[in-house]
Amino acid sequence: MNRGIADLEDSRLPISDRRSQSRVTHHVSRLARCLSALLFLAGGCGTDRPPPPAAAPPGTTDLVARLDASLAKAAQYLVSKQSDDGAWRSETYGCFRDGPELSPHILSGLFFLPQVGEGVRPAFDKGASFMMKLVTKDGQVDPGPHGLNFPVLTAGSASRVVVLEKKDEPHLRARSAWLAYLRERQLAEANGWPPDDPAYGGWGFSIEIPRKPKEGQPRERFFESNMVATIFGIAALRSLKVPLDDPIYPKVLAFVKRCQNFSDDPEKADPAFDDGGFFFIPDDPLQNKAGAAGKDRLGRTRFRSYGSMTADGLRALLRCGLPPDHPRVAAARKWLETHFTAQTNPGRFAPDRELLRDATYYYYCWAVAHALLAVGGQEVQTQDGKVRWAEALAEELVRRQRPDGSWTNRFTDAKEDDPLVSTPWASAALAICRGVITGQHKAIGRPCLMGIPNATSQIPD
Numbered sequence: 001m002n003r004g005i006a007d008l009e010d011s012r013l014p015i016s017d018r019r020s021q022s023r024v025t026h027h028v029s030r031l032a033r034c035l036s037a038l039l040f041l042a043g044g045c046g047t048d049r050p051p052p053p054a055a056a057p058p059g060t061t062d063l064v065a066r067l068d069a070s071l072a073k074a075a076q077y078l079v080s081k082q083s084d085d086g087a088w089r090s091e092t093y094g095c096f097r098d099g100p101e102l103s104p105h106i107l108s109g110l111f112f113l114p115q116v117g118e119g120v121r122p123a124f125d126k127g128a129s130f131m132m133k134l135v136t137k138d139g140q141v142d143p144g145p146h147g148l149n150f151p152v153l154t155a156g157s158a159s160r161v162v163v164l165e166k167k168d169e170p171h172l173r174a175r176s177a178w179l180a181y182l183r184e185r186q187l188a189e190a191n192g193w194p195p196d197d198p199a200y201g202g203w204g205f206s207i208e209i210p211r212k213p214k215e216g217q218p219r220e221r222f223f224e225s226n227m228v229a230t231i232f233g234i235a236a237l238r239s240l241k242v243p244l245d246d247p248i249y250p251k252v253l254a255f256v257k258r259c260q261n262f263s264d265d266p267e268k269a270d271p272a273f274d275d276g277g278f279f280f281i282p283d284d285p286l287q288n289k290a291g292a293a294g295k296d297r298l299g300r301t302r303f304r305s306y307g308s309m310t311a312d313g314l315r316a317l318l319r320c321g322l323p324p325d326h327p328r329v330a331a332a333r334k335w336l337e338t339h340f341t342a343q344t345n346p347g348r349f350a351p352d353r354e355l356l357r358d359a360t361y362y363y364y365c366w367a368v369a370h371a372l373l374a375v376g377g378q379e380v381q382t383q384d385g386k387v388r389w390a391e392a393l394a395e396e397l398v399r400r401q402r403p404d405g406s407w408t409n410r411f412t413d414a415k416e417d418d419p420l421v422s423t424p425w426a427s428a429a430l431a432i433c434r435g436v437i438t439g440q441h442k443a444i445g446r447p448c449l450m451g452i453p454n455a456t457s458q459i460p461d
Contacts, residue, residue, distance in 0.1 A: 066398055067433070071427060071431060074405045077419075077423060082126065086130035087099030087103045100148055101148070101149050107157075108160065109423075125165060128164070131161060135173070150205060153229065153232050155181045156182055157232070159236045191209060193210075193212045199282075202226065202227075202255035205222055210223045224281065226287065227256070227259050230316065234315075259309070262274050264328075276330075276335040277305020277310040289349070289353060289356040290305070290306040307336070307364050307368060311367035314329065315367075337380035342397075358409070359414040360416065362409060363414065369429040390434075390436035393429065406423045
């Protein structure tokens, strides 16, 4: 990974007519320092504040009480770290000190915590106001003099959090501005990407708008589409109820399919590799955390499936309109349930990639909680037998919480050693687990599945 980041520091992003070479170089350097931080939206998918906490079902009273205490401590921790202007800024990494990178990530987590405690509502309103100030009166996003480190990730979450509490005209205008900012960064025809390009249809980490290089020009690294940025883009579209007949979805789905070890064409299938799981990116061994799996019978390099990406992939398939009984959905669900574990990010990692397995552990917890919530069911059939996934994940997360209410990862590759990165992931996953355990899961999960035939019926009472 160090060599990959060094390569990025030596590269240059495309230069717009309005920005100087020095600014672009500065942006590339910032992106290199922050590349592995996967700052997703850390909340549920609905647009309504969840109902008051439900009573614990028989046999879970002690666990639910511990979850309530854990979530309250997490909320108090996050509120205590808010800056005077309403933003959240990292005390660990300089690239997360601007405010826009961490703030929407934390805001969504705060909003969906069932156990909020005193001071959370004012903190949320203050943080949302901070994000509102990044939208000009004419409805354009002003990223500031240095731009955003992760435009797609910031825009995807900001487009949601600005309307979670208030839906008046200024907030709706801000939502439209952030969504437009995100949509113009899709790697599609408008930016020169043809349908046969592996990156077509998704989103990536580009700081600038990702224009496809002209013939003969080198393709820059780290701005091509990946599953992380793409699920973030999809979540914004679905949360804002962009209808499934919008032409953007087939484009997104084209990229998502390229990240799944699955083939719709029997002539191209290879059972040795087509296990239904997902990976990060179609054509870059360096960026796929689990590494390459080898070459299939057609000579194509294949990549290993792993848990965090399969959870994202499963949700992406559903959110782009595939029904729950579609072969791709069924294959992804089977992989995720079979490999489920609460202790680690599952999958067969290459020996030289084993250290990267749990670099995104808390992101995995967040992603798998959302994915299993979306498909329904309280038990999963794993390789080791049946597991009540929400209870298992909740127990593990409570065990790992620190006395001050935060979570932190001992691995640094994805910046999860920063508690302001890990805590929103962990607390949002824990809130979902609580909803499943208490029966409040419908209030969390159903908005994610709107427009998907028969999907809501898959969520148990």
